[in-house]
Amino acid sequence: MRIALDAMGGDHAPQVTVEGAVWAAREYGLEVALVGREELLAAELAKHDTAGLSLPLIQASEVIDMKDEPAAAAKAKQDSSMVVGMNLVKGGQADGFFSAGNSGGVMAAALFRLGRLPGIKRPALTALYPTARGSCVVLDIGANTDCKAEWLLQFGIMGSAYAETALGIQRPKVGIVSNGEEEGKGSTLVKEAYVLLKESPLNFIGNVEGKDIPAGLADVVVTDGLTGNVIIKLSEGLTKFLTGVIEKEIRSSALTALGGALARPAFKRAKKVLDYSEVGGAPLLGVNGVVLVGHGRSDAKAIKNGIGAAQRGASGGMLAAIAASLADMGL
Amino acid sequence: MRIALDAMGGDHAPQVTVEGAVWAAREYGLEVALVGREELLAAELAKHDTAGLSLPLIQASEVIDMKDEPAAAAKAKQDSSMVVGMNLVKGGQADGFFSAGNSGGVMAAALFRLGRLPGIKRPALTALYPTARGSCVVLDIGANTDCKAEWLLQFGIMGSAYAETALGIQRPKVGIVSNGEEEGKGSTLVKEAYVLLKESPLNFIGNVEGKDIPAGLADVVVTDGLTGNVIIKLSEGLTKFLTGVIEKEIRSSALTALGGALARPAFKRAKKVLDYSEVGGAPLLGVNGVVLVGHGRSDAKAIKNGIGAAQRGASGGMLAAIAASLADMGL
Numbered sequence: 285m286r287i288a289l290d291a292m293g294g295d296h297a298p299q300v301t302v303e304g305a306v307w308a309a310r311e312y313g314l315e316v317a318l319v320g321r322e323e324l325l326a327a328e329l330a331k332h333d334t335a336g337l338s339l340p341l342i343q344a345s346e347v348i349d350m351k352d353e354p355a356a357a358a359k360a361k362q363d364s365s366m367v368v369g370m371n372l373v374k375g376g377q378a379d380g381f382f383s384a385g386n387s388g389g390v391m392a393a394a395l396f397r398l399g400r401l402p403g404i405k406r407p408a409l410t411a412l413y414p415t416a417r418g419s420c421v422v423l424d425i426g427a428n429t430d431c432k433a434e435w436l437l438q439f440g441i442m443g444s445a446y447a448e449t450a451l452g453i454q455r456p457k458v459g460i461v462s463n464g465e466e467e468g469k470g471s472t473l474v475k476e477a478y479v480l481l482k483e484s485p486l487n488f489i490g491n492v493e494g495k496d497i498p499a500g501l502a503d504v505v506v507t508d509g510l511t512g513n514v515i516i517k518l519s520e521g522l523t524k525f526l527t528g529v530i531e532k533e534i535r536s537s538a539l540t541a542l543g544g545a546l547a548r549p550a551f552k553r554a555k556k557v558l559d560y561s562e563v564g565g566a567p568l569l570g571v572n573g574v575v576l577v578g579h580g581r582s583d584a585k586a587i588k589n590g591i592g593a594a595q596r597g598a599s600g601g602m603l604a605a606i607a608a609s610l611a612d613m614g615l
Numbered sequence: 616m617r618i619a620l621d622a623m624g625g626d627h628a629p630q631v632t633v634e635g636a637v638w639a640a641r642e643y644g645l646e647v648a649l650v651g652r653e654e655l656l657a658a659e660l661a662k663h664d665t666a667g668l669s670l671p672l673i674q675a676s677e678v679i680d681m682k683d684e685p686a687a688a689a690k691a692k693q694d695s696s697m698v699v700g701m702n703l704v705k706g707g708q709a710d711g712f713f714s715a716g717n718s719g720g721v722m723a724a725a726l727f728r729l730g731r732l733p734g735i736k737r738p739a740l741t742a743l744y745p746t747a748r749g750s751c752v753v754l755d756i757g758a759n760t761d762c763k764a765e766w767l768l769q770f771g772i773m774g775s776a777y778a779e780t781a782l783g784i785q786r787p788k789v790g791i792v793s794n795g796e797e798e799g800k801g802s803t804l805v806k807e808a809y810v811l812l813k814e815s816p817l818n819f820i821g822n823v824e825g826k827d828i829p830a831g832l833a834d835v836v837v838t839d840g841l842t843g844n845v846i847i848k849l850s851e852g853l854t855k856f857l858t859g860v861i862e863k864e865i866r867s868s869a870l871t872a873l874g875g876a877l878a879r880p881a882f883k884r885a886k887k888v889l890d891y892s893e894v895g896g897a898p899l900l901g902v903n904g905v906v907l908v909g910h911g912r913s914d915a916k917a918i919k920n921g922i923g924a925a926q927r928g929a930s931g932g933m934l935a936a937i938a939a940s941l942a943d944m945g946l
Contacts (some may be wrong), residue, residue, distance in 0.1 A: 517825030521828065529885045544878045
């Protein structure tokens with residue numbers, strides 16, 4: 285198994301990407317191809333003990349950064365680490381690709397180089413969301429803002445196949461985000477997609493409200509890209525706000541500060557439960573290849589876990605499972 | 616000043632509604648008209664010391680409860696506490712109305728009895744959302760799922776007038792919820808509404824992402840009713856999940872449990888910051904009267920605060936401010 289890594293992608297590349305790659309190669313016994321500026325990557329690699337590890341360097345002279353307009357950059361920068369990485373997947377020289385760079389750029393490069401899976405109307409950006417029962421798959425989280433009901437059905441199919449093959453959840457429960465639990469609640473789009481999901485062979489549980497997502501009511505949460513993006517970013521912001529308020533209150537008196545110090549290990553564990561870096565990478569579903577996207581702020585551990593998620597995606601038969609579901613449903 | 620209270624509305628009515636009314640009458644020096652089943656309310660009132668307070672009972676034999684279909688119930692139950700309360704406002708016998716009952720029922724009763732403010736296309740359900748800088752006004756949170764750009768502009772106008780007159784915020788910063796900060800990000804609806812808001816005299820700050828809401832970037836957060844509903848309910852669910860994870864981790868060892876016990880006053884204060892009952896009531900904006908809606912789970916304090924919010928809405932000239940803004944803009 286060989287995973288290609290966008291060694292130039294993310295806020296702290298190439299230091300943390302190279303560190304994460306070394307870590308992943310050792311922990312998972314994988315070959316990790318580092319795609320980017322060779323001389324930079326070689327210098328970073330030299331800082332690590334890589335004896336016995338397979339970490340080939342693949343030259344790519346350009347970088348698609350956070351400021352680039354995704355589609356234009358993916359077209360113009362043919363020698364960027366993202367495009368070169370996609371070419372490795374397309375040519376069969378890599379089983380999957382992981383990037384913590386500009387997620388729009390990853391999407392555009394994947395669409396141009398790999399294309400869509402047969403039958404898929406729109407690929408979806410996906411997130412793994414920590415819940416009271418483990419984690420759920422939320423999609424779309426930003427690739428498609430104006431959606432059609434059929435796309436939402438396909439998001440359900442793809443999310444369900446991913447939850448089954450990469451997360452090991454049997455018959456994942458699929459819900460659609462709405463402003464009420466009852467059938468008939470929601471926008472016209474939600475009501476139309478509800479009917480399609482209900483008629484499909486998916487394990488559809490109906491509408492889920494905002495509060496049901498962290499409660500873990502559904503394994504797969506289907507929504508349009510605007511609402512999904514708000515769900516992910518609001519959760520990030522609210523977690524920061526809540527822990528900030530608690531920490532401020534704890535520091536406000538000597539007694540509560542002492543209590544806070546004693547309780548610190550508990551806080552650390554709680555933060556770990558909610559930490560994106562434990563997950564590391566979320567799949568770009570619907571493109572013809574295994575492509576995982578990580579958070580721009582990824583640290584070495586998140587990069588390592590992202591590479592691991594790409595490995596699971598590639599070995600679990602995610603693409604075949606999506607294709608089979610689509611075929612089952614005559615799509 | 617006389618505020619009418621739906622004494623039958625909410626999960627714990629009439630006990631907590633009567634208790635909250637007594638509290639409000641004493642704290643704010645207000646007349647609070649208790650609308651509902653007279654004999655029930657008289658029995659509750661008898662449990663309190665009401666010497667010197669003005670708490671008239673207004674008979675209403677019916678109740679619109681949580682299971683009722685709002686529009687049908689508001690039409691059929693003409694002697695319900697909601698409809699009778701609205702009649703008091705319409706007839707000038709009350710300056711404002713507060714209910715912690717079925718919010719759809721309040722909306723329907725308000726539309727039937729009070730109607731819309733001249734020029735307003737759709738009323739909006741509004742929430743006060745605690746942020747790092749105080750609180751912001753979020754609307755719509757569930758009354759309108761399929762919106763038009765012009766409605767979102769009007770939500771901005773109404774939210775801004777409310778933030779100014781009832782919360783005392785000068786030139787409130789108005790943002791629209793989107794999946795990216797930059798102009799041009801968002802659905803077709805968001806992009807159209809962006810242009811209208813930008814051209815308006817409002818203090819429009821552009822797109823806000825999910826994470827910007829708890830950070831307090833905007834004083835008024837404009838969105839469609841589905842997304843707004845998800846924002847409010849997700850925040851409720853995530854707060855519960857996060858504090859649950861922290862509490863579970865704290866209880867998991869003797870040392871962290873001791874720390875947690877010492878830090879408890881800090882947790883209590885933190886929860887207070889995030890507590891809806893501190894706010895008590897959110898306005899139904901766009902109807903021709905001051906109408907505030909509270910959470911079904913409201914306790915006596917939330918009822919008291921909701922009555923206080925109705926008083927501020929009535930005395931601050933909220934309706935006049937909305938009407939003036941609309942006139943300014945030729946709407």
